[in-house]
Amino acid sequence: MCSLTLQVLKLNGFNRIYAVEGFAEEFEKVVSEKKTDGRYHNWLRRKLYVLDDSGYVALSDRDFEPLENSDPKMYAIRYPKSPKNPRVIYAYVDNGEVYLLHTFKETSKKTGSDYRSAIKIAENRLKSIIE
Numbered sequence: 572m573c574s575l576t577l578q579v580l581k582l583n584g585f586n587r588i589y590a591v592e593g594f595a596e597e598f599e600k601v602v603s604e605k606k607t608d609g610r611y612h613n614w615l616r617r618k619l620y621v622l623d624d625s626g627y628v629a630l631s632d633r634d635f636e637p638l639e640n641s642d643p644k645m646y647a648i649r650y651p652k653s654p655k656n657p658r659v660i661y662a663y664v665d666n667g668e669v670y671l672l673h674t675f676k677e678t679s680k681k682t683g684s685d686y687r688s689a690i691k692i693a694e695n696r697l698k699s700i701i702e
Contacts, residue, residue, distance in 0.1 A: 577699040585623045590671040598674045660693040
């Protein structure tokens with residue numbers, strides 16, 4: 572049986588930011604925004620510049636957070652108090668590169684079920700990449 576390997580693509584304009592194949596389409600679906608100069612695309616681009624320039628130091632920004640119970644260790648970029656409440660899950664790899672693994676809309680703050688299922692998807696994607 573042949574295992575499928577997920578491709579990662581370097582994002583234009585960034586030194587250390589890569590995204591899993593299909594991430595851009597996934598993000599557009601989550602935010603319902605096809606214009607790359609729209610509110611949510613601009614937000615993500617600003618946060619990715621911070622991440623690209625700062626690496627782990629970006630975690631001191633309130634919009635970046637470590638994810639509990641993720642294995643391997645992953646992090647999220649948040650856009651709190653926005654109507655769509657998008658999240659982007661990412662991981663650092665050994666050489667300082669950042670892989671954007673999954674994006675989703677957080678809708679259930681009380682149960683955390685959105686995060687649990689999103690973390691599982693991101694974990695599977697990361698394992699597919701690094702194995």
